[in-house]
Each structure stands twice: as C-alpha cells, then as structure tokens.
Amino acid sequence: MRVLIAGRTGQLAIELLDRLPRDGHQPVAQEAPELDLTDPASIARAVEAAAPEAIINAAAYTAVDKAESQRDLAFAVNATGAGLLAEAAARRGIPFVHVSTDYVFPGDGGAPYAEDAPTGPIGVYGESKLAGEKAVIAANPRSIVIRTAWVCSPHGHNFIKTMLRVGQERETVSVVADQHGAPTFAADLADAIARILPSLAAAPASDERFGVFHLTGTPHTTWHGFAAAIFEGAAARGLKTPELRAITTADYPTPARRPADGRLDCGRIARVHGIQAADWRASLSRCLDALIGPEKIR
Numbered sequence: 528m529r530v531l532i533a534g535r536t537g538q539l540a541i542e543l544l545d546r547l548p549r550d551g552h553q554p555v556a557q558e559a560p561e562l563d564l565t566d567p568a569s570i571a572r573a574v575e576a577a578a579p580e581a582i583i584n585a586a587a588y589t590a591v592d593k594a595e596s597q598r599d600l601a602f603a604v605n606a607t608g609a610g611l612l613a614e615a616a617a618r619r620g621i622p623f624v625h626v627s628t629d630y631v632f633p634g635d636g637g638a639p640y641a642e643d644a645p646t647g648p649i650g651v652y653g654e655s656k657l658a659g660e661k662a663v664i665a666a667n668p669r670s671i672v673i674r675t676a677w678v679c680s681p682h683g684h685n686f687i688k689t690m691l692r693v694g695q696e697r698e699t700v701s702v703v704a705d706q707h708g709a710p711t712f713a714a715d716l717a718d719a720i721a722r723i724l725p726s727l728a729a730a731p732a733s734d735e736r737f738g739v740f741h742l743t744g745t746p747h748t749t750w751h752g753f754a755a756a757i758f759e760g761a762a763a764r765g766l767k768t769p770e771l772r773a774i775t776t777a778d779y780p781t782p783a784r785r786p787a788d789g790r791l792d793c794g795r796i797a798r799v800h801g802i803q804a805a806d807w808r809a810s811l812s813r814c815l816d817a818l819i820g821p822e823k824i825r
C-alpha cells in the first residue's frame with residue numbers, strides 16, 4: 528500500500544516514515560517535502576505525484592501559545608489545509624488518517640473524555656484542530672481521526688527535550704501539577720497507525736473502522752508527574768537534574784489556556800481496532816536512551 532505522509536520533519540511524520548512496513552524494495556511511505564497545507568496547488572501536485580493508496584496527515588500548526596496571535600495561520604494549516612488534503616484523498620477514493628488533540632476539550636469534565644463527549648476548546652490551537660476534524664470528516668467520510676496528547680519523541684520539539692534543557696540550565700524547575708493527561712510517544716502512535724491502515728483499504732464509508740478515536744499512552748499523570756519521570760530517567764543515565772517543584776496553572780501564566788483535565792478514554796480504538804494504549808514509561812525509557820549520551824541532546 529503506497530502511503531503519502533504530510534508532515535515534513537514533524538515528530539509523528541519521522542516515526543511513520545521509519546515504521547510503516549516496506550513492500551519488497553519499494554518504500555511504501557512517501558514524504559511530501561514540497562506539500563504546503565496552505566497552498567492548494569502544492570497539495571494537488573504532491574498527491575498526483577505520489578499516486579497514493581492512503582494519505583496520512585501528520586502536518587499541523589502545533590505552537591499552542593503562538594496560535595493565540597496567529598489565528599489565521601493556525602486555521603489555514605489545521606482546518607482548511609487538513610480539509611483540502613482529505614478532499615484530495617476522497618477524490619482518489621482512498622482512506623485518510625488525520626491526527627487531532629486533547630485540546631479540543633475544555634478540560635473541566637472531571638473524567639476521561641469519550642470519543643463522543645462534547646468538545647469545547649479553550650484556545651485557538653484547539654479551536655483550529657476541532658475545525659480540522661470537522662473539515663476532514665465532511666470532505667472524506669472514509670477518514671479516521673485519532674485524537675492524541677502530549678506527543679514526544681527523540682526528534683523535534685517536545686516537553687522531554689524542554690525539561691532536559693532547562694534541567695541542565697537551572698537549579699530548580701517548576702512544573703504545573705494541576706493539568707492532567709497522558710504522554711504519547713510518536714513511535715507508539717505510528718505503530719498503531721501502521722496496524723490500522725491496511726484494514727481501512729477495503730472498508731466502506733459507513734464502516735465503524737472510520738470516525739473519531741482516542742489514543743494516548745497510559746497511565747494518566749500530570750505535567751509535573753511526567754517531569755518527575757523524565758528527571759528520574761535522566762538521573763539514572765548520569766545527567767545532573769534539578770530540584771522539581773509542583774506549581775499550579777495560576778503560577779505559570781501562558782498566552783493560551785490549556786485544559787486542566789484532558790485525559791482521553793481510549794476504549795473505542797481498543798474495541799474496533801484492537802489497539803491498546805502503550806505504557807509511556809517504557810517508551811520514555813527508550814526515548815531517553817536515544818537522547819542521553821555523549822553529544823546526544825539535540
């Protein structure tokens with residue numbers, strides 16, 4: 528199955544390119560370095576050139592704070608662009624895999640969100656991603672939208688790399704302990720997508736295999752809990768680690784509001800696709816092995 532992956536050098540795109548199975552000598556996953564989601568002609572060109580049998584959208588505008596002052600760009604990439612790519616897939620009659628976020632929820636529910644729980648983003652990034660979900664499903668009913676959260680990997684920008692950096696620079700690091708969720712490793716998400724993809728090829732639009740799914744790592748924690756695990760792993764690998772303090776959201780003002788409780792119930796993807804949430808602590812350990820070592824922090 529030839530798969531076109533939008534997302535340039537993003538965390539998920541890199542893992543997908545690495546993990547989608549190869550078909551004999553043919554790499555089945557194709558990058559789309561020239562594909563710009565804000566440029567409809569470039570989408571058409573990339574899709575035509577790749578002649579894919581499925582498309583995965585791993586491209587997004589992910590700068591949560593900056594989105595507050597770049598609303599138009601966030602919507603152009605995350606909503607309009609995602610919809611255009613899904614439409615290109617629909618025109619070819621092929622399935623579309625899209626990735627969304629816990630930030631489509633307000634975070635005041637007090638329990639993990641089910642896939643059909645009412646959304647209500649509290650920031651521009653989340654609003655743009657919610658608009659993207661709707662655009663994708665409207666454009667191509669043979670779409671799967673996977674909402675995930677707190678994505679990390681050895682590549683690109685993420686919370687682990689931020690903590691390792693500030694942990695080297697400072698004696699004390701303060702992290703919010705009142706925002707709940709679950710880290711997700713791009714490699715685990717890519718593995719799940721690679722397993723799901725083949726089953727979508729022949730499925731009709733009304734099939735339960737399409738629609739909205741949740742997939743994060745397990746167990747739930749807070750950003751502070753995640754930071755503690757990161758520093759514990761860093762210390763075990765010989766890195767100098769800071770004192771970690773628990774603070775509240777009020778102590779850490781940011782341009783964008785973030786959900787206090789963005790935990791996602793991942794039941795549907797287990798029932799329909801047989802995908803179980805991966806233990807992020809094991810994945811963190813592998814990620815730290817890749818990152819920590821002589822000259823290894825990029």
Ligand SMILES: NC(=O)C1=CN([C@@H]2O[C@H](COP(=O)(O)OP(=O)(O)OC[C@H]3O[C@@H](n4cnc5c(N)ncnc54)[C@H](OP(=O)(O)O)[C@@H]3O)[C@@H](O)[C@H]2O)C=CC1
Nearest residue numbers: 534535536537538539563564586587589628675676677678
């Ligand atoms: N990171 C996270 O914590 C979370 C991410 N998600 C979602 O998961 C998906 C993958 O995220 P992740 O891999 O972490 O994201 P990254 O930010 O690591 O990568 C996103 C990629 O999209 C590319 N991109 C941005 N604008 C455009 C554009 N106009 N056209 C084409 N490509 C573009 C970026 O390229 P460039 O850098 O060159 O602009 C970058 O390579 C996204 O849909 C994201 O919303 C969901 C929950 C959490």
Ligand SMILES: Cc1cn([C@H]2C[C@H](O)[C@@H](COP(=O)(O)OP(=O)(O)O[C@H]3O[C@@H](C)C(=O)[C@@H](O)[C@H]3O)O2)c(=O)[nH]c1=O
Nearest residue numbers: 589591628629676677678686689701702703750779785
């Ligand atoms: C760096 C830092 C952050 N924080 C807080 C801010 C924030 O509430 C939380 C995480 O910080 P980040 O900036 O990494 O979080 P953020 O960029 O909001 O991460 C989000 O990205 C988007 C793309 C998603 O889709 C979400 O699932 C989520 O992963 O930790 C501290 O408390 N102390 C610190 O030193």
Ligand SMILES: [Mg+2]
Nearest residue numbers: 589590591685
């Ligand atoms: Mg961020």
